[in-house]
Amino acid sequence: MxxxxxxxxxxxxxxxxxxxxxxxxxxxxxxxxxxxxxxxxxxxxxxxxxxxxxLFAGADALQQALVGALEDAPRSLAPIDAVGIALEAVAAQLPERPDFSRRRQAIIDANPELQERERIKLASLAAAAADALRRRGVADPTAVLAAEMGIAVFRVAFERWISATNQQDLSRVIRDSLDELKAVTAGK
Amino acid sequence: MxxxxxxxxxxxxxxxxxxxxxxxxxxxxxxxxxxxxxxxxxxxxxxxxxxxxxLFAGADALQQALVGALEDAPRSLAPIDAVGIALEAVAAQLPERPDFSRRRQAIIDANPELQERERIKLASLAAAAADALRRRGVADPTAVLAAEMGIAVFRVAFERWISATNQQDLSRVIRDSLDELKAVTAGK
DNA sequence: CAAACGATGACAGTTACTGTCATCAGTATA
DNA sequence: TATACTGATGACAGTAACTGTCATCGTTTG
Structure with a gap:
């Protein structure tokens, strides 16, 4: 026994x-x-x-998925689009239904210390993405900026995904949010 | 006495x-x-x-400068360019010489807890910028994304500014970094 | 001149986190 | 089979961040 x-x-x-x-x-x-x-x-x-x-023990797996996808993505892709693919790989690590993520996020949203930890975990994801981009030959500061933008897109998409009214896949919401980002920096 | x-x-x-x-x-x-x-x-x-x-008591003043500049910026400006102007207003709050910022940043870079606090302060700046953009009539998620982009640009520019080899004004480095951001999302 | 104020000190208490040693079922080894 | 080893846990003491509360006493105000 x-x-x-x-x-x-x-x-x-x-x-x-x-x-x-x-x-x-x-x-x-x-x-x-x-x-x-x-x-x-x-x-x-x-x-x-x-x-x-x-509350953040799962972050390692997300980071591995992110980096792995960036390594596998076609070299022909522009940095921002490679990041887009990587974000979908991260999304694939989450359960299909947002129930668990909602519960967890409600806890985090209620406490500033937890928000600090969440932000630094996201920053760590961004840093890992920037490293992976550099290994693809992307120079700084493009690598850092593309990575940070990817994380910003993920945050926006994730928030939409767990919102009470959302009906769409996280993957879909990510694609939409990325398109909106491109419109923002185009100066529209 | x-x-x-x-x-x-x-x-x-x-x-x-x-x-x-x-x-x-x-x-x-x-x-x-x-x-x-x-x-x-x-x-x-x-x-x-x-x-x-x-180490972060000065963040309030930066946030006020950021929000004030966004309120004063010409309404004709695209969100990302209004954010660019606001970043320069933040830069104007810092001493012209980066000596103090270097000392402070060296302390932060040596400790993860301090990096957490730094990140959440930057996140707070981004949230304030997003609010100010919304008051300019910018809808979500554009407001959030433009604000996050601005903070990413500021981080990159600040790091360059305090680097040992830099000779340029923070304001100048910010303009250059913002231009690079625009190139990234243009898919170049 | 008395009363209210406000910055500080004194001091006890909680709790997150660490270091260290003991325990003991399971596993490898002689 | 006996013995040594391992690895997850418990027991327990210690440090330091932070909080609550009351006392102190120059300063300000009515």
Whole structure:
């Protein structure tokens, strides 16, 4: 018989989501999360670097999808369009239904500390995209700007996607938002 | 005679900059900052919301300059060009010489927590710019995208400006960077 | 001149996070 | 089969960021 219940990390993440939803992020202590998961506070910090990180553990997979897609994209594509393809690869990593993303985003939107972490994760995505573009031969500052624009498009599209009224695929919303971006910088 | 030495806030900010530079942000305690300023830890937290905020207290003035310039800019300008003018107004708030900005940025670049705070401050600038654009009659998502583009341009330009080799005005670097942005989204 | 004010100090309390050592079921090794 | 090793967890003490609260006492105001 196993010495411990399996999937400690998953239980911690679930307990954290539940408590952050119910009481709010600040009003939840790590001790409470650990207790609900049947573990100790110390073990929480072995699985997650800090109290916020439990909501952002999935970011690594998104970053890998982004970079992989940029490496595979046809070299003939302009930087901004390669980024567009990469954004759709990121979208493919998310569940088809936005329910989970909505729950998670509501928690983040209710707390400034979590918004800080979200922004730095997005900045990290942008930096990884810029690196991948440079490996495609795109020079700075074009690489940085194309990457930042891609992330801006993703943010706008994601927000639309999880909005209550939206009916479309994230992939579709991304394409539309990218087109609007191109119109903006064309000075229209 | 005054009951206390004047400019407690300024002394705290100076002490913090000095110590963050010498020992690094993490290795500096708030108690040390307060002691160097001749005050107590409790007083530090009356002037600054947290240990990071002491490096970002100037952000309010930048935001006001940004919004003011957007309100004053000719309505005939395309959103992205109005944003360009607003960025130059922000630049005018900074000292002409990048020395101070370099010192400050070196501290931030050495610490992830400070980078989080920097990013959320920039995000706040972007949100304020988007609001100002909406008041100019620019619809979403154009307003959001133009604002985010502007902040991306500012980041790139600022980094160039404080680089050791740069000789140009921040204002000039901003104009150049904005032109490069336009080239990116034109699909070149 | 008395009362209200406002910046600061003193001090106790909470909690995020870290370092360190012990525990012990499972696994590899001699 | 006995022994050593491993790896996830617990136990526990410690640091430091931040908060709440009350006291202090020059300054300002009526």
């Amino acid at each position: 196993a010495r411990w219940e399996p999937n400690a990390r998953g239980r911690l993440a679930q307990a954290a989501m539940d408590l952050y939803s119910q009481r709010g992020f600040e009003q939840t202590t790590v001790a409470e999360i650990a207790q609900r998961a049947g573990l100790t506070e110390r073990t929480f910090f072995r699985h997650f670097a800090d109290k916020r990180e439990v | 005054a009951r206390w030495e004047p400019n407690a806030r300024g002394r705290l900010a100076q002490a913090a900059m000095d110590l963050y530079s010498q020992r690094g942000f993490e290795q500096t305690t708030v108690a040390e900052i307060a002691q160097r300023a001749g005050l107590t830890e409790r007083t530090f937290f009356r002037h600054f919301a947290d240990k990071r905020e002491v």
